[in-house]
Amino acid sequence: MDDDRDAAGQAVYEIGGQQYDLTTPGYSEAVARAHAMQQRPRCMCMPGGVETYVARLSGGYVVKRMPDTGDQHAPSCPHFEVAADASGLGALLGTAIREDPVTGLTALKLDFSLSRSPQRLASRDTSVRALATAPSCPRLSLRGLLLYLWEQAGLTRWQPSFAGKRSWATVRRRLLQAAGNKIVGGRPLLDRLFVPEPFSVEQREALGRRRAAFWAMAAPNSAGSGQRLLLIGELKEIVPARCGFKAIVKQVPDQAFVIDEHLYGRISRCLQPEISLWNAGDDIRMMSIATFSIGASGVPTIVELALAPATREWIPINDAFEQHLVERLVAERRSFLKIARINPRGRGLITSATLLDCPDSPSNLLVDVNADQPFNPDATQELKPDRKWIWHVAEGPMAALPQRQGASVRHG
Structure with missing residues (x-):
């Protein structure tokens, strides 16, 4: 299976x-x-x-x-x-994210563009800015959209039986299902979302034909206008090209995505924390989301890019400390829900994960990494004292996790 x-x-x-x-x-x-x-x-x-x-x-x-x-x-x-405020999602509900229980559709407002024109391409300078600062208006950033879809797809949830079964095919299927009821600008998100199929040498030609057919909608018209598409995939590398740079996505190894020097410079500056974590070891996956356009030659060019590191199990993390926590949870065969910071609210102490297998003991796991300031209990006052476990990184190794209690769903 x-x-x-x-x-x-x-x-x-x-x-x-x-x-x-x-x-x-x-x-x-x-x-x-x-x-x-x-x-x-x-x-x-x-x-x-x-x-x-x-x-x-x-x-x-x-x-x-x-x-x-x-x-x-x-x-x-x-x-x-978890409560929407835990991930910063609360500030977006009802504004950037509007769910209609009658139709089952969710309308999204984005702080980046999925259309293009010569004027917009010449004047807009928004690539990767979403990771430099939190959005000042209630709209989903590029990175926020990635993590929102990840959460909606159930990819932030983990239980021991998932081990060895979360392939890219599973990730892709879940993302497409999660996007199935999302609307952007009055149009289905699926019309713009390209999540590549698992690559196979034997199926290379068929994959290429299906990819080209989907990308055709983004081809420029005679006036230079057209659409932008969204790409979600695992970034393999960004390397120099003959002119500028190119990004290689693991699931699309036979087609490079062009990155110009200006965008590359901003990626290097604004995404340095994510890149540093990625460079630190081979056990980090780099999830990427990008808007891209198709040139007259049929070559895709990235316009905006955001990155989000993840563990080998495709669980999003923010830093090496969260990586250590998640890896320990997986190794100890725990069931948990990782909190994705969809709408970051600064560097305050927030819940990193919630245990799902010990409902009657501390279940909210927090990581205190700020060694420059003493821990402020008020920072977690919204959590009940008996429902939180905190790892104070400056004080030493992680303490034992709360014990598993064999949670089960209660009926009736």
């Missing part, structure tokens, strides 16, 4: 007075009826249940959590999500 799944079958829903899970005969029909009758299934992970809704996606139906209710579900429930 080349897949990892969130054990979505654990979720039990009350629909029309009866309880169903994914394996219950008649589940699909019950969900379809709920959608037709505009009923709200209740997820029974907590006593009394938590309201959800049914969305129609790709010709089928899926039960989704109501906006901003993830923290009301049990930690072991597939619908569980």
